[in-house]
Structure formats: structure tokens, C-alpha cells
Amino acid sequence: MFTSKIAFGFGLSAMAMVLAGATARADDAGSATPERIRGMPEGRPYSPYADRNFPARPLFGDTHLHTMLSLDAGAFGARLSPTDAYRFARGEQVTASSGQPVRLSRPLDFLVVADHSDNMGLFTDLLAGAPNIVSNPQGQRWYNMIQQGQGPAAALELIKAFSQGTFPQDLMYLPGNPAYTNTWHQIIQAAEDANDPGTFTAFIGYEWTSNTGGNNLHRNVIFRDGGDLARQVVPLTVVGSGGSDDPRDLWTWLAAYEEKTGGNVLAIPHNGNLSNGLMFPLIEPVSGQPLDEAYARSRATWERVYEVTQMKGDGEAHPALSPNDEFAGYETWDKGNLDLSVPKKPEMLQYEYARAALLNGLALGAELGVNPFQFGMIGSTDAHTGLTAAEEDNFFSKVASEEPNPERMLKPFIKGSSGLSIFGWEIVAGGYAAVWATENTREAIFDAIERREVYATTGPRMSVRLFGGWDFVPEDVNTRSPGVEGYTRGVPMGGQLSKAPEGGAPRFLVAALRDPIGANLDRIQIVKGWMDATGALQQKVYDVAWSGGRTPDAQGKLPAVGNTVDVVNATWTNTIGAPELITVWQDPDFDPAERAFYYARVMEIPTPRWTAYDAKYYGTANIPPEVPMVHQERAYTSPIWYNPT
Numbered sequence: 001m002f003t004s005k006i007a008f009g010f011g012l013s014a015m016a017m018v019l020a021g022a023t024a025r026a027d028d029a030g031s032a033t034p035e036r037i038r039g040m041p042e043g044r045p046y047s048p049y050a051d052r053n054f055p056a057r058p059l060f061g062d063t064h065l066h067t068m069l070s071l072d073a074g075a076f077g078a079r080l081s082p083t084d085a086y087r088f089a090r091g092e093q094v095t096a097s098s099g100q101p102v103r104l105s106r107p108l109d110f111l112v113v114a115d116h117s118d119n120m121g122l123f124t125d126l127l128a129g130a131p132n133i134v135s136n137p138q139g140q141r142w143y144n145m146i147q148q149g150q151g152p153a154a155a156l157e158l159i160k161a162f163s164q165g166t167f168p169q170d171l172m173y174l175p176g177n178p179a180y181t182n183t184w185h186q187i188i189q190a191a192e193d194a195n196d197p198g199t200f201t202a203f204i205g206y207e208w209t210s211n212t213g214g215n216n217l218h219r220n221v222i223f224r225d226g227g228d229l230a231r232q233v234v235p236l237t238v239v240g241s242g243g244s245d246d247p248r249d250l251w252t253w254l255a256a257y258e259e260k261t262g263g264n265v266l267a268i269p270h271n272g273n274l275s276n277g278l279m280f281p282l283i284e285p286v287s288g289q290p291l292d293e294a295y296a297r298s299r300a301t302w303e304r305v306y307e308v309t310q311m312k313g314d315g316e317a318h319p320a321l322s323p324n325d326e327f328a329g330y331e332t333w334d335k336g337n338l339d340l341s342v343p344k345k346p347e348m349l350q351y352e353y354a355r356a357a358l359l360n361g362l363a364l365g366a367e368l369g370v371n372p373f374q375f376g377m378i379g380s381t382d383a384h385t386g387l388t389a390a391e392e393d394n395f396f397s398k399v400a401s402e403e404p405n406p407e408r409m410l411k412p413f414i415k416g417s418s419g420l421s422i423f424g425w426e427i428v429a430g431g432y433a434a435v436w437a438t439e440n441t442r443e444a445i446f447d448a449i450e451r452r453e454v455y456a457t458t459g460p461r462m463s464v465r466l467f468g469g470w471d472f473v474p475e476d477v478n479t480r481s482p483g484v485e486g487y488t489r490g491v492p493m494g495g496q497l498s499k500a501p502e503g504g505a506p507r508f509l510v511a512a513l514r515d516p517i518g519a520n521l522d523r524i525q526i527v528k529g530w531m532d533a534t535g536a537l538q539q540k541v542y543d544v545a546w547s548g549g550r551t552p553d554a555q556g557k558l559p560a561v562g563n564t565v566d567v568v569n570a571t572w573t574n575t576i577g578a579p580e581l582i583t584v585w586q587d588p589d590f591d592p593a594e595r596a597f598y599y600a601r602v603m604e605i606p607t608p609r610w611t612a613y614d615a616k617y618y619g620t621a622n623i624p625p626e627v628p629m630v631h632q633e634r635a636y637t638s639p640i641w642y643n644p645t
Helices: 012-020 071-075 082-089 122-128 137-147 151-163 178-194 247-261 293-302 346-351 354-368 442-450 474-478 482-489 610-618
Strands: 057-065 110-113 201-203 205-208 219-223 265-269 305-310 376-379 412-415 421-423 432-437 454-457 463-469 490-492 496-498 507-513 521-531 537-546 580-586 596-604 634-637 640-643
Touching: 057 082, 057 201, 057 219, 057 305, 057 463, 071 122, 071 151, 082 110, 082 178, 110 178, 122 137, 122 178, 137 151, 178 201, 178 205, 201 442, 219 247, 247 265, 247 293, 265 305, 265 442, 293 354, 305 354, 305 454, 346 354, 354 521, 354 537, 354 596, 376 634, 432 442, 463 482, 463 596, 463 634, 463 640, 474 580, 482 490, 482 507, 507 521, 507 537, 507 596, 521 580, 537 580
Parallel strands: 057 110, 110 201, 305 376, 376 454, 496 640
Antiparallel strands: 057 432, 205 219, 219 265, 376 432, 412 421, 432 454, 454 634, 463 490, 463 507, 507 580, 521 537, 521 596, 596 634, 596 640
16 A cells, blocks of 8 residues: 655646646647657657646536525515626626625636526516515415515525425416516526636526425536527426435436427535435335435436535535534534424434435445436535525625624524524535636536536635546655646546456546635545445545644544634634645555445535634624534545445
8 A cells, every 4th residue: 555645845837837737739830740749758748738738727616506596585675687697707896685795716617507497587676566466365465574674584484385285376476477588598598698718617507496394405507508598498396296305306308408408407405404315315216115226327417416514504414314424413403304394303314414415325326227326426505595696794684684793603593393493603614616627617517516526625625636537646646737647547536446456456546726815624424335245334534635744643533633713813824834835645455355445535624613703793792602613624626436336
């Protein structure tokens, strides 16, 4: 076994080229002739960046943003349109729904406005007091609440009524309603207008809002295509004729769209921590039948990645499921279902968290012949403000009523009928999707998502590479272009290895560069899951590269990196940690007969949480001890799987 642990000290711009394997496309007019390349060793050009065609840098974006066109977002106070949302994501300053100016630190590369498919167009009429709305007693009540400044209370009533199946049927805006169609076309046109290939990608999309028994099984649907194809269909809804809350019916809809239009579409499951054990089931939540091969094959086809982190909590791992993982409890929500009507039960957890699902997927793959949970990992916001503002010092919250104000941290956000509450401080400032795409276009980003060459961040824009193979060597850490070695002799994140060579064990080339305006890095970890010879599912976290010359203790535990956070002033210093880490690591516990997966988790040094920035800005006093003020942000790569056959 060999392992290298190196924290390089040269500049960030240089390491950016390491991670990117920076690409320069050849120009036909300047292509080399035999005369021009005389003496070139092995036919290679002098320029190490010539003729590259692999992804050059990660693109950062959000696949899950709501605007005022979503009924719940509008009722909570959102007044930004899809056009406003795209302007903000592109780096423009806008005026938030609360009247405050807001701008991102840096533009994003792509965005999906994913307004809810059910009741498209209803909020616009509700806000205007349309006759068909106010003639209904419940519609009149909700209109009055919004006009009287009680929109958040109205929003919670709307969510509860929809999730529990008590929403007035004559208020439902369904496909076929002119307002519904007009709203769908408005969403499409906003994306078409904002899309700027090569500079900024605006995807057409929507959120299918399945709420089986009040439990969150939402999926975000993303089109590779433009409006000419997307206008040929209307979104799938949960209610109404042709509507369904069964994921199988969503997959049928996706297939029908592709058959009808010749286009491409996929679905991204919403963070499952409020699904009450239904997001990654062994028993289908609607039919009650065990998963079969058809389910596994359809899910693996249409749901290539998973939203592992967002504003309603982080879903990578849970302390109860990974008790030996010291970092498993990050921003955990144990809240039951979406409307808090049912408390969380311990037996639900393994069907909600990504690592447990990846483990169960190994067993299902062996049983069914197809792994339904072979997904990559991304983050996104699920903000209902029209703002992709997930930075800790620039956090505009999940809903417009909780945009920056002195009370938002300590007051309840939701009070559930089960007695549970969600407080403002529990809302999370995160996350983003990072995509290794060859160019900034709908087609290239979609294709990268489909091949799972993606990773999640909780907010920072750190760059992370992960390659797996059999032939990496310690000297590979000295390359300034790990992309060259990675793509030549291995597979990238989201890929698969099989048929281990005699006596071989998988080796992983992993590199990380901190966010250029963010915090230094603490460590890189490899998370391994496997199914042993008895069929038992196992997991282990390995520290593979770290900063500061620390030495693991006798039990293999790496000392903490330290903490430079000044909570009172909401500051920190990069005097600890490393700006970049790279290593080659070989699995010391590999058994070629055992199915396994590996993904990287990259940890930053401690930094102030958004609550610390709020406390500083507003002078908040008497903050309860349970309110976290410091955290360690992180990134999760898509796994690389090993299959013995």
C-alpha cells in the first residue's frame, strides 16, 4: 500500500490548472503540419494544454430555485420573477422581496428555476384577488391573510392543505387552465432569454411535488432542450387528471417526453431528510410492493444524481447511521415530514441519507441485477426567494419573510401540529452544484450531470477532482495537471471500476483547491462503503490528505485542524489549513470479490456560520447555546463504484 499526503505551497492560480487540466481548443487555422512539429517527442505538442477535450474547470450553479410563481414562495412574500432570478444568478444586483439590495460575490455559471408544477399561475391570481379565487371562502381567507401581512401563515396553511390532500379542488390550477399554460410558457421564455451559451446557462425546469402521505418525495425535472421542445408538453402534476405522486409515473412522463420530442430530460430527487423514510425505500411507498428490477432500472436511468445538501438540512450521513464518523452530524434535520405532522422515527433514517442509500444500493444491485441508488451527488438551495444567495455572509434565507432581519434567527420558522418546531437558526445557508462540463452550455452541463461527473458543496466554490483506477502512482501528486493522468489511466467521479487485476487494489487520485475567496482546507477523506462476504453492509472513513503536519494518534484519529474564528466579530483567518491538497491513496482493505463505492469528502477549516454574521450585524444578544455559530463547510464528490463482475 502507498499513500502520499502533500499540502503544496505554491499559488492558487497554479493549482487551479492542476485541478482543471486547463484546456485550449485547437484552431483549425493553426493546426500543426509535419514540418512544424519536427522533433516533437512521441508526437506530443510542446504546449501541454493543446488538443485537450476533457472538462477544464468546475461550473457552479443551482438546480433548485423557486420564484414568486411557486404558490408557497409567493405566499411567503417572494416577489421576484424567473427573469429576476436569472439576472441575480448572472451577477447583477437586484432588489430582494424585502426591499434590500442584494448581489452575489461572483456570478454563478448556471441556474434552473424549478417552480412547483402544481398550481402554476395560482399565486399571481391570488395576489391580484381574481374573482374565481375570492369567490371561494378559503381563497378569500388566504387573499385577506396575504393583504394583511400574514402571508407566512397563509403559506403554511397552503403547504399543509396540499400535502394532506385538503386543498380546495375548485382552486386548483391544473394543466389545461389558460393561466397554467401561460405561466409554464413564461417560465420557458425566461430561461430562453437568459441562456447565453458559453457564458451562462439557463435551464428550463420545474419541480414535481410528490407528497405521499405528507412526506417529501419531490423531484426537480431538468430539460437539456430549448423552448421549441419544452412547449410541446406541460409538466406532470400530483393532483388532477393524469396527475400522480408515484415516482414510476414521473419516469413514464420523462420517457414519453423524450419519445415525443426527441429531446432529453432527467429528474433530480430533492434532499430526502423530510421524506420519513420514503426517499430511498426497499418497499415502494405508493404500491407497497418490494422493489423489482423494473423499478431499479427506471430509477437508475432517470435519476442520475441526488440533491444531498440544501437549505432544509444536509443529507450525506447521520450520526446514528455512521457512529464512527466524527463529521456525520453536519446541519442534521430530524424533523419528520414536510409539515411536521409526524415526528421522525429512528427506523426511517437509513432510507433518507445518501450514504445509507448508497450502501443499500449495493445490496439491491446484487439482488436485482441493477443498482437503483447508483447516484452522483450535488447540492442546491431550494430557496423560495428567487435568490441563489447561499453564502454565509450573504444569506437571504429560504423564504422572503425570513430575509435578513433582527428577529429571523431566534423566532420559530414553522410550528408543527406534532409539537415540533423549526427555528430560524436551523435554516442552512447552502448549497451549490458543481459540474465538470466541457463548456458552459445546456448540452455540456446536462451531459456531465447524466454521467455523474458532479459534486456537492455546502456553499463554498472549492474545486475537487477524484479519479479511480489501478495504475496511479505516488509521483502523480507532482503533476500540475491531474486531469491528464486521471482521464488517461482512470475514471472520474461518477464512474465505475470492475474486474480487479490479480493482486491489485483500486487507487484514487484526489485533489482539492480552496474557494479563492474562501477558507483553507482541513483535510480530504475517502468514504468507503462495501458489502462483505456475508452480505453485511460496511462503511469506513479514511483521512487521506491533510494540512499542518498533523500525525494521527494510535487509534488512527487525526487531531483537529484548530479554530481561528472570532465569533463576536464574525471573522476568521487562513493561518491554519492549506490552500490545496492532493494525494494518491490505495484502499488498504480491498477485497476484489466485494462490491464497493468510494467518494471524497473535502473539509474546510472552521468558519463563521450565517448566524454569527447576523449576530454581528444586528447586535443580537442572549443567543441560546444550541444555536451554532461556527461550522466546517465541505464538499462531497460523486462516488466511484467497484463491481467485481
